[in-house]
Amino acid sequence: MKSDIILAGVGGQGILSIAATIGMAALENDLQLKQSEVHGMSQRGGAVQSHLRISDKSISSDLIPVGKADLIISVEPMEGLRYLSYLTDDGWLVTNSKPFKNIPDYPEIEKLTGSIDKIENHIILDADKIAHKIKSPRSSNMVMLGAASPFVDLPYKSFEVGIEKIFGRKGEQIVKLNLDALKAGREFAEQSVKTELNN
Template sequence: MKYDIILCGVGGQGVLSVAAIIARAAMMSGLEVRQSEVHGMAQRGGAVQADLRISDGPIPGDLIAKGRADMILSMEPLESLRYVDFLSERGSVVTSDHCEINIPDYPEKQAIFSSISSFGRALTIPADALALTAGSARSANMVLVGAASFHLPIEFSTMEEAVRERFASKGELVVETNLKALSLGRDVAEAGSRRRSG
């Protein structure tokens, strides 16, 4: 088994936190993990991207080849389109529906979402709205992790454990908010899967 994920977004959206939580959950599950360095602008608004590779056996390198990614997990919809050449034929796209308009010639939103929906296994999540439901706008990235978890070869309870561990130092309220965001994202992904199969 192997599962390759391209994580992307813009600075300030927590791409590194997302990668760390998924990697930790995979390690808790006894899986091998390789991650590329995060590439891009560290400051708020600059593009950020990382490769995360999970396997039950040795992983030969950190980088994902074109056409081999099982998932693009994007905190920002336009960023997901930058990496579609890396997506495998059966790969999934999970992205937020919130556009971070950080460049003067940012494309028309509907064109972005039309392009994303052309992929058979694409899910656009109202991550910001669900994060507010969970109790904090800052938990939008955990909503996306929850949605992605539906496809990952990791038990959801292990994902919850990794989230709890990650935020433990910030207090129980922050932990519970992020766990709720994770669960809300998972619920949306499960509902979307039922609609597609029904």
């Protein structure tokens, strides 16, 4: 088993909480793990990425080679596209549709969704809207993780355990909100793949 995942977003969006939860889920399954993070200057509203590698064998590089990522999880529609060259032919892009506009030349959203639609395996969702709908507005990142979870070769239960371990010290209520978010994201992805197959 191996899963090479790129997480993408903008400094301050908290992509590391997704990485930490998957990491915890991987440890739960006794897998090897390497996870590189971006610290420093880019965290000030710049483009940030994290490379997360899990495997049942030992992992050499902390960085995923170009063309080898199985999955890109992006909490912002433009940021996932930035790392497209990392994706394998049959890899998945799971991206939030809600733009984070902090630059003057941010592209038109239609052009972005157009580019995303061209990718064979993709899921696009408004994670913020879903998080609001389930009354867990600050859990959009866990909605994203839920939507990406079918494409990581780990049992769903492990993600739940991951959330319990990562958010446990913040109290039961926070854990529950995040578990709900995970579930809502997962359901969206399953529905979306089913629709795709029926078409």
